[in-house]
Amino acid sequence: MFDEMMKKARMHASASTYAAFLDPLEGFVLSILLEQEKSLRALKEKNEER
Amino acid sequence: MKGWIIDCYPDYEHDCTVIWIKTNKGIERLVDRCFFPKFYVWAPEERLMNLADDLTMFDVKELILEKKKIWLGEEKKLTLGVTVNKYGSLNQLARMVSRWGDYKDYSLFNVDMRFEQRYFLAYDLFPMGLAEFGKELRSIDSPYRLEYPIPNLRASNLRVDVKARNGIPTFDDPIGSVHLDKTTIDGPEESILTDLDSIVRKIDPDVIYTCDGDGFYMHYLAKRAERNGLRFDLGRESGGRFSKGKSYFTYGRILYKPPAHKLRGRIHIDTSSSFMFTESGIYGLIDLSRLCGIPVQDLSRLSPGSAISAMQVNEALRTGHLVLWKKNLPERFKTARELIVCDRGGFIYEPGLGIHDAIVEVDFTSLYPSIMVRYNISPETVMCDCCPDSSRIVPEIGYRICEKRIGLIPRVLDPIIKRRLVFKRLMKGDSRRREIYEQRSKILKWVLVTCFGYTGYRNARFGRIECHESITAYGREILLRTSEIAERRGFRIIHGIVDSVWLEGDADPTGFCKEVTEATGIPLQIEGKYKWIVFLPTITTDVGALNRYYGLFDTGEMKVRGIALRKSDTPSLIRDLQTDMLKVLCKTENSEEFERTIPSVLEVTDRYVRDLFDGKTPLEKLVITKRVSKELNDYRQWNDSVAALKQLSHKGFDIQPGDVVEYVICDASSHSASERVRVAQFLRGDENYDADKYIEQVLRATADLLSPFGWDFGALQDRMRSKAAESRQLPARAHRPFNRREMREAPVRVQQRR
Numbered sequence: 001m002f003d004e005m006m007k008k009a010r011m012h013a014s015a016s017t018y019a020a021f022l023d024p025l026e027g028f029v030l031s032i033l034l035e036q037e038k039s040l041r042a043l044k045e046k047n048e049e050r
Numbered sequence: 051m052k053g054w055i056i057d058c059y060p061d062y063e064h065d066c067t068v069i070w071i072k073t074n075k076g077i078e079r080l081v082d083r084c085f086f087p088k089f090y091v092w093a094p095e096e097r098l099m100n101l102a103d104d105l106t107m108f109d110v111k112e113l114i115l116e117k118k119k120i121w122l123g124e125e126k127k128l129t130l131g132v133t134v135n136k137y138g139s140l141n142q143l144a145r146m147v148s149r150w151g152d153y154k155d156y157s158l159f160n161v162d163m164r165f166e167q168r169y170f171l172a173y174d175l176f177p178m179g180l181a182e183f184g185k186e187l188r189s190i191d192s193p194y195r196l197e198y199p200i201p202n203l204r205a206s207n208l209r210v211d212v213k214a215r216n217g218i219p220t221f222d223d224p225i226g227s228v229h230l231d232k233t234t235i236d237g238p239e240e241s242i243l244t245d246l247d248s249i250v251r252k253i254d255p256d257v258i259y260t261c262d263g264d265g266f267y268m269h270y271l272a273k274r275a276e277r278n279g280l281r282f283d284l285g286r287e288s289g290g291r292f293s294k295g296k297s298y299f300t301y302g303r304i305l306y307k308p309p310a311h312k313l314r315g316r317i318h319i320d321t322s323s324s325f326m327f328t329e330s331g332i333y334g335l336i337d338l339s340r341l342c343g344i345p346v347q348d349l350s351r352l353s354p355g356s357a358i359s360a361m362q363v364n365e366a367l368r369t370g371h372l373v374l375w376k377k378n379l380p381e382r383f384k385t386a387r388e389l390i391v392c393d394r395g396g397f398i399y400e401p402g403l404g405i406h407d408a409i410v411e412v413d414f415t416s417l418y419p420s421i422m423v424r425y426n427i428s429p430e431t432v433m434c435d436c437c438p439d440s441s442r443i444v445p446e447i448g449y450r451i452c453e454k455r456i457g458l459i460p461r462v463l464d465p466i467i468k469r470r471l472v473f474k475r476l477m478k479g480d481s482r483r484r485e486i487y488e489q490r491s492k493i494l495k496w497v498l499v500t501c502f503g504y505t506g507y508r509n510a511r512f513g514r515i516e517c518h519e520s521i522t523a524y525g526r527e528i529l530l531r532t533s534e535i536a537e538r539r540g541f542r543i544i545h546g547i548v549d550s551v552w553l554e555g556d557a558d559p560t561g562f563c564k565e566v567t568e569a570t571g572i573p574l575q576i577e578g579k580y581k582w583i584v585f586l587p588t589i590t591t592d593v594g595a596l597n598r599y600y601g602l603f604d605t606g607e608m609k610v611r612g613i614a615l616r617k618s619d620t621p622s623l624i625r626d627l628q629t630d631m632l633k634v635l636c637k638t639e640n641s642e643e644f645e646r647t648i649p650s651v652l653e654v655t656d657r658y659v660r661d662l663f664d665g666k667t668p669l670e671k672l673v674i675t676k677r678v679s680k681e682l683n684d685y686r687q688w689n690d691s692v693a694a695l696k697q698l699s700h701k702g703f704d705i706q707p708g709d710v711v712e713y714v715i716c717d718a719s720s721h722s723a724s725e726r727v728r729v730a731q732f733l734r735g736d737e738n739y740d741a742d743k744y745i746e747q748v749l750r751a752t753a754d755l756l757s758p759f760g761w762d763f764g765a766l767q768d769r770m771r772s773k774a775a776e777s778r779q780l781p782a783r784a785h786r787p788f789n790r791r792e793m794r795e796a797p798v799r800v801q802q803r804r
Contacts (some may be wrong), residue, residue: 011400014399
C-alpha cells in the first residue's frame with residue numbers, strides 16, 4: 001500500500017519540483033490526493049453507468 | 051610566402067616562441083624572439099606606484115601603467131602591466147607580488163593563460179588560419195569565415211604491436227612490430243626504432259594518429275628506445291610536451307585522463323582518448339581551433355568547455371578587459387525560500403507509459419545558448435548596477451537584466467549559433483562537402499552544450515550561478531508557453547523534457563512551430579514524426595522514466611534512448627539481441643501491428659537463449675566493459691569487477707580509477723578471482739562462460755524493451771520455464787529463478803554438458 005502511495009507521489013515528482021513547495025511533503029500529499037480523487041471519480045462514473 | 055599556422059609553443063630554454071607553418075610546398079619553422087608575456091596588477095594608485103618601484107629591482111622587461119577594465123562591464127582603471135624577461139619567470143613573479151600583498155591587496159590579471167593564446171592574441175593570429183610571413187607574420191584570414199582553405203595535411207596512422215607476455219602490454223615487453231599506414235616494420239627492436247624514425251622523417255607527416263598513444267604507446271616507444279640507448283622523437287624538433295595522467299571525479303563518475311604526449315611541429319592525435327576528435331573528426335577540430343585560438347594538437351586533448359572558456363577570454367581581452375587570476379566571486383546570500391525557487395533545472399512532463407501512435411517530436415535548437423543570446427544573460431548583465439529599474443525581468447525569480455549593453459557571453463555565442471545553423475543548412479545541400487559541414491556543426495553543438503554548464507561553475511572564468519538560474523527559469527517559461535500553445539491548437543502532450551516536446555493529435559505541426567518560434571524568439575523545429583513510440587518505465591519502479599524510449603520515424607529511421615543497447619558497458623551479445631528485436635519491430639506500422647508482432651520478437655530472445663545454453667555464443671560477444679571507480683583495495687564487496695581487478699593485479703597490472711576493465715563472467719557464484727571471471731585480454735578461447743548469468747541478462751534486456759506490454763523479467767522467466775517443460779529440450783534447472791546457493795553447490799558448466 002505504501003509503495004502504491006510512493007508511486008503516486010513519484011508520478012507527479014516533476015510537477016512538484018516546478019511548484020517549488022517549501023516543504024516537499026506538500027507536493028507529496030497533494031499528488032496522492034489528486035490521484036485518489038481521480039480514482040474516486042472513475043469509480044463514481046462506473047457506478048453511475050450501472 | 052603564405053601558409054597555415056599548425057603549431058605554436060614557447061621554448062623556455064631560449065625564451066622564444068616557435069611557430070610551425072604549413073605551406074603548399076612544405077613546412078617552415080619560424081622563431082619569434084621579440085614576444086614576451088605580460089601580466090597586470092591592480093591596487094589603489096599609491097600602492098601601485100610603490101609596487102612599480104619595488105619591481106624595478108627585479109629582472110623585468112617593461113613596467114607600464116595602462117588603463118584597463120578589470121571586470122566585465124566596469125569602467126577602465128589604472129593598472130600596472132608587467133612584461134617579464136624570461137618565459138619561465140611569469141608565474142614566479144606573479145606569485146611573489148601576490149604574496150607581497152598578503153594575497154589580498156593586489157589583484158592580479160592575465161596570469162594563468164595558455165601561452166599560445168597570448169601569442170595569437172598579441173599578433174591577431176589564429177591557428178589553422180592562413181598567414182603571410184616574410185619580414186613579419188601577419189594574418190590574412192578571418193576566424194569567422196565559413197568557407198576557408200584548409201591546409202593539405204599529410205596524415206599517418208601509427209600502430210604498435212607489443213610482444214606482450216601476459217596478454218596486456220607493459221613497458222618491459224619488447225616491440226613486436228610497428229605499422230605506419232601500410233608499411234610494417236619488424237625485426238630486432240633497435241632496428242624497428244631506427245627504421246621508424248627514418249621513415250617518419252622521410253614521409254614527414256603533419257598529423258600522426260594513434261590509438262591510445264597518450265595512454266601507452268608513445269611513452270612505451272620512448273622507454274624502449276631509452277633501453278636500447280637510442281634517442282626517440284617523432285616530432286619535427288626534439289623535445290616534447292608532456293603532462294601527467296590523472297583520475298578525476300565528475301558528475302558522479304570517476305574518469306581517467308591519460309598523460310598527454312604532444313609532439314613538436316607535428317600534430318599527434320590520440321583517437322581513443324580525444325573526445326572532440328571522436329565526436330567531430332579533424333574538420334571539426336580545425337574549425338574550433340580557428341575560433342578559439344588553441345592549436346589542434348592541444349585542442350584535441352581538451353574538453354569543449356575549455357574551448358568556450360578560451361573564446362570568452364579572447365573576446366574579453368579583445369575588448370580591453372583583463373582576466374582575473376584566482377577569481378573570487380562569491381554567491382550572494384539567498385534565503386531558503388529563494389534557493390528553492392531559483393535553484394532548479396529544466397521543465398519536465400512525465401511521459402505517458404507504453405506505446406503511442408502518430409506522435410510528433412518538436413525540439414528547440416540549442417535552447418539554452420539561444421536564451422543567453424536572446425535575453426542577454428551574462429555574468430555582468432544579470433543584476434547589473436546600471437539598470438536597477440530594467441524592464442527585463444527573469445520569470446519566477448525576478449532578477450533584472452541589463453538593457454544598456456550586450457553581455458560577453460551573448461557576444462561570444464551569437465556567432466557560434468548562427469555559424470552552426472549555416473553549416474546545418476549547407477549539410478543538406480552540398481553532398482561532396484557534407485562530411486566537412488557535419489563535423490563542423492557537431493563540434494559547435496558540443497561547444498554550445500557545455501557553455502550553459504560553465505555559467506554555473508564557480509571556478510569557470512566567467513561563471514556565475516545567477517546566470518545559470520536565469521537560463522533555466524527562461525527555459526521552463528518557454529516550455530510552458532510552448533505547451534499552452536500546443537494545447538490550444540489541439541495537441542495532447544505525451545512527454546516533454548527541457549527542450550523537446552512529444553505531441554499527439556491531428557493539428558498542423560508546421561504552423562505550431564512557426565507560432566512558437568514567433569512567440570519565444572527561439573526557433574522550434576520538427577525533429578520527426580513517429581509511426582509509433584514506446585516510453586519505458588524506470589528499471590526499479592513502473593513510473594515513466596525520462597529519456598528511456600524507442601520509436602520509429604515515418605522515414606523508417608529509429609530513435610532509441612536509454613536502453614541497454616545504448617550503454618557502454620553492455621556486452622555485444624545484448625546489443626545484438628536488442629538490435630535484432632528492434633529490426634523485427636521496425637516492420638510494424640502502428641501499435642496494433644506492434645502488439646501482434648511481440649511473439650516473433652520473443653522468438654528472437656529464444657534463439658539467443660538457446661545459443662547461450664548450447665555453448666554456441668562466441669566469447670568475444672560476452673565481454674562486459676566496466677569502469678572502475680576505486681582502487682582494488684578500497685573495494686569492500688565481492689563482485690565481477692573486483693574479481694577482474696584481482697586477476698589483473700595478480701599479473702602485475704594496476705588499473706587506475708576511471709579506467710575500464712573488460713571481462714567475461716565464467717562462474718558468477720565462485721569465490722575465486724580466477725574462476726569467477728576471465729579478463730578479456732587473458733582469454734584463450736576455450737573458457738566456459740556462465741550461461742545462466744548471461745541468460746538472465748538476455749531476459750532482462752528483453753524486458754527492457756517489452757515491459758510495458760506485460761513482459762517484465764518475472765513473466766519472461768515464467769515463460770521460459772513453461773516452454774522448457776513443454777519441449778523438455780532444456781534441463782529445468784536453468785529456468786528456475788536464480789539461486790546462488792544452489793549454483794555454488796553444482797555450477798552449471800556448458801562444457802560439462804557436452
